[in-house]
Amino acid sequence: MNGSFPTGGFGSGSPFGGSGGSGGPGAAIFDALDQLRKSFDQRPGGSTRMARGDVRAAVLSLLAEEPMHGYQIIREIEDRSGGSWKPSAGSVYPTLQLLADEGLVSAEEQNGRKTYSLTEAGRAVADEADAPAPWKSSDSSRGAHHHAALAKAGMDLAGAAAQFARSGDSEQIDKAVEVLDDARRKLYAILAQD
CATH class of the missing domain: 1.10.246 (Serum Albumin; Chain A, Domain 1)
Structure with a gap:
């Protein structure tokens, strides 16, 4: 790492770090x-924030495997990226809406949640994508x-x-x-x- 931790662990004066003061x-x-x-x-390497187009590519890639609801998509992206990328609901749901507006996904209500799946047009777009899924795309992401x-x-x-x-x-x-x-x-x- 960068040497920011003292050799005695986190902080000093208390078994759990800090000053052990009034808190x-x-x-x-x-x-x-x-x-x-x-x-x-x-840490070196900068931000793990992904570009806007990567959310779209990730959603298409996941929905090509199986229908999912928005939270599943967020969780899958986080899991597959090893926790290095967790898109917000504020980026995933608008992307899903945009894909629906483009006719690439459809939504169906199941158990009180909207479950999204690719349409035929969406499947064609996902199949045409020759780039790997965003969480696999570079050595820096690994x-x-x-x-x-x-x-x-x-x-x-x-x-x-x-x-x-x-x-x-x-x-x-x-x-x-x-x-x-x-x-x-x-x-x-x-x-x-x-």
């Missing part, structure tokens, strides 16, 4: 989470996948630590600190290997 362990956890999030925001997977794992671990701060007793917190310190040492050992 208590919960505030320290949120400080640590914010520090972790910011360290990934500063690199972003690795960064996103690392960020997700770090945030999941920090979330588990936050749960200990909220509901663990002293003995459980001591054990959690040991596990986290061991994990930190093992991570640095991996970086130290040639």
Whole structure:
């Protein structure tokens, strides 16, 4: 990484980082989470934001496989990109509406949700697309996948630590600190290997 984490872990003075001041362990956890999030925001390679046309290509690619509702499309794009790209509902639903206006998708109400599927014209457009799906399109997106997977794992671990701060007793917190310190040492050992 970029060396933004001190060797003692997140912050100091409290087993969970921060200053251990008046906010208590919960505030320290949120400080640590914010520090972790910011360290990934500063990573090399820039933004994982995709271009407007990529949402259209992704939607067509997914609907070529099977009908889906909007939330499924968002979730599939996030899963297939390894978490590096999660389009907002504000980009997916207007894209679906535009594709419907163009006669490329149709919507059907199923179980209280609109499920979208390709029309014949939409299937022809999807079949003609010779570019890979946007989440497969470049080495930089694969690199972003690795960064996103690392960020997700770090945030999941920090979330588990936050749960200990909220509901663990002293003995459980001591054990959690040991596990986290061991994990930190093992991570640095991996970086130290040639």
